[in-house]
Structure formats: structure tokens, C-alpha cells
Amino acid sequence: MHEMGIVLHLAKTLEETAAEQNIALISRVTLQVGEVSGIMTDLFCDCWDYFSARHPVLKGSKLVIEPIKAVTFCDSCKREYPTVKHGRRCPYCGSYETWLITGNECIIKEIEVGAESGANGDDRK
Amino acid sequence: MRIIELKATVTASNDRDAAALRGELKSKGTLLINLMASPGAGKTTLLERTIRDLSGEFKIGVMEADVDSDVDALRAERAGAKAIQVHTGGMCHMDAGMTRRGLEDMGWEGTDIIFLENVGNLICPAEFDTGAGKKVMLLSTPEGDDKPLKYPLMFRESDVLIISKTDVAPYFDFDFDKCVERARKLNPNITVFRLSAKTGEGFEEWENWLRNAAAEWKGAKE
Numbered sequence: 001m002h003e004m005g006i007v008l009h010l011a012k013t014l015e016e017t018a019a020e021q022n023i024a025l026i027s028r029v030t031l032q033v034g035e036v037s038g039i040m041t042d043l044f045c046d047c048w049d050y051f052s053a054r055h056p057v058l059k060g061s062k063l064v065i066e067p068i069k070a071v072t073f074c075d076s077c078k079r080e081y082p083t084v085k086h087g088r089r090c091p092y093c094g095s096y097e098t099w100l101i102t103g104n105e106c107i108i109k110e111i112e113v114g115a116e117s118g119a120n121g122d123d124r125k
Numbered sequence: 126m127r128i129i130e131l132k133a134t135v136t137a138s139n140d141r142d143a144a145a146l147r148g149e150l151k152s153k154g155t156l157l158i159n160l161m162a163s164p165g166a167g168k169t170t171l172l173e174r175t176i177r178d179l180s181g182e183f184k185i186g187v188m189e190a191d192v193d194s195d196v197d198a199l200r201a202e203r204a205g206a207k208a209i210q211v212h213t214g215g216m217c218h219m220d221a222g223m224t225r226r227g228l229e230d231m232g233w234e235g236t237d238i239i240f241l242e243n244v245g246n247l248i249c250p251a252e253f254d255t256g257a258g259k260k261v262m263l264l265s266t267p268e269g270d271d272k273p274l275k276y277p278l279m280f281r282e283s284d285v286l287i288i289s290k291t292d293v294a295p296y297f298d299f300d301f302d303k304c305v306e307r308a309r310k311l312n313p314n315i316t317v318f319r320l321s322a323k324t325g326e327g328f329e330e331w332e333n334w335l336r337n338a339a340a341e342w343k344g345a346k347e
Contacts, residue, residue, distance in 0.1 A: 002217055002248065002249050004215075004216065005216050005217060005218060005220070005249060005253070006135055006136070008216075009135055009136045009138060009139050009220065009253075010135045012138045012139075013133065013135060013136070013137045013138040013139075016138050017129075017131065017133075021129065031135070038248070096310075105134075106134065106135045107132060107133065107134060107135070108131045108132070108133045108134070108135060108137075109130070109131065109132065110128055110129060110130045110131055111128070111129050111131060112126060112127070112128050112129075113126065113127040113128070113129065116127075
């Protein structure tokens, strides 16, 4: 259900972008998804298939997911370590004074235009 | 083939809607409070008593968001608030668009404080901006003092943490200090209240906070 909500917002953001940029069809969408963003990639893709078929601008559009590694920084010893393996506790000094640098993002990196829209042709002389 | 680099968050459209809604509410001096907690933490019970205590001072509205049923809206209405039940259609959280539609259906102009009782869930509601001016979360003592460790985003996002059902805390070995320490590690500015709807503990402090928050919100409306 969580993935469904995110895909709904993604579809809406893409529709607005398409309208602004005179795009009739988006053929590919590349997302960057952090390892600890809480998004299950399989479920997300299922939801994408469901919603993209129902938005004309996204019909047949391909979803590409680029994972982003989760990295945590330790404030005590000033070192970085992989979050998924060690969690909140620094593997070098045992401190819990740590914070996530990357890994919880969900960013639309880029879209590929499948067809331009002719409706606002006067913009493109 | 044209490729457009966006570098936008997935929820960019929701973030825009939420900011617009917050601005409109602010211009009219209406404080929307996003109330979040697990199912059964005591959100509706907290609201019932708060509405009874404050309905002489403020015009209060309540938007109950649930997957199904309207029992919560009826309870809020009986306590003396203007209430509306919103069904999320299976969604696990409220977003800005749903919140706006609910507010418009209820008719929010002229209200001082509106509580949005979000879907019972400690995960998704934290991720979606509803347009609320303040975020308040409830954690009941039977849920355990380890919840800040398991659901960090909810604690990071909230302005206020209400620890509810303090009257039964001894039965659940709930460690208040540990819980508050864990929450403050994530969010040093979080305001904490200990509260029991059974004994009335903490209601005075919580309601004073509400009075100040509502006055501050109105004061900042220009």
C-alpha cells in the first residue's frame, strides 16, 4: 500500500512535468532509489505497471530503478560505513552518534520523451 | 530522442500542493494539526477530551481519515467539533490533495484549529506533507519505549510527542526517560507531553501548548 501511494504521486508529478514541457508521451523514467528508503522495488514495479497503463502520458513507459547505496557517517570517529550491514552503530568505534549521508532518497533522475505534444507548437519555432 | 534531467523528488507535486494549502490556511488563521499514531494509540480519545475542554474557546474541526467506517467522526462530532470522515480508499496515509478535498467538503473557514486524524500507521503518514502547520504524534505506553528506534522518521518529523496511556505504563515496563532520550536523539526540538485520558494527567500542559500554537499561527498570518 505504501508503494501504491508513492507511485500515485510519481505519476502525478510526471503528468504535470509532461504538461509543462509539452510532452505527449514519456517512454522511460529513471528513478534513483536509496537502499534504506523503505521502498520495495518489486512491489513498486507492480504498482507502476498498474498505474502507467492508466495514464495516457505514461502508457507503455519503461521504469528503470537505479539503486543508491546507503552510507552512514560517524560523528565520533569521523568515518563512513555501509548502513545496511552495520545499522546505526559505528563498526569502527561502537558509537551511536551516527547519521545517514545517503540512502533514503527517491528521486526522479530523468525522463525520456517518446513523443512531443503538438498542442503548443508556437513554443518551438 | 530528448532526455530531460529532472532531479526532482517523487513527491514534488504533493509538496507543492501542501505548501499552497498551508499558505491558504495561514492567511485565514486556521491551524491544521496532523495527528499521527499507530492504530489504538488513543488519537480519538485524546481528541474527544481536548474538544470538550476547548470548544468554548476555539472553533474546532476534525477530519477523520480511515480506510473505512465513520465511528471516529461520530465521536468527534458528539464531543462538539465540526467533523468529517474521509475514506482513503485503501491508502495508508493522507496527502495534500485528499486533505484539501476533505477540508473543502467540511467547510473550514472560520475554524481556529482543525485536527487531521491521520490513518493509524507510524510509517507512511510521516512521509507525506498534508499541508498541516504542526505535526503531533502519539505513542501509547503499551506500544513500548523502543518505537523511536524502529520508526525514526515519524519522531524526526513531529513537533510534539504525546506519550499516552501513562496510567497503565507500569504494566508494560515502559521507560519514559529511555523513550524521551531516544526521541530527542532523532529530534532535539521535539516537545514531549505525558498524558492519560483516564486520569486527566498532562491535559493542562497539552491544551496550553495548543492555545499558544493557535495564537502564534494567527499572529503570523500576515
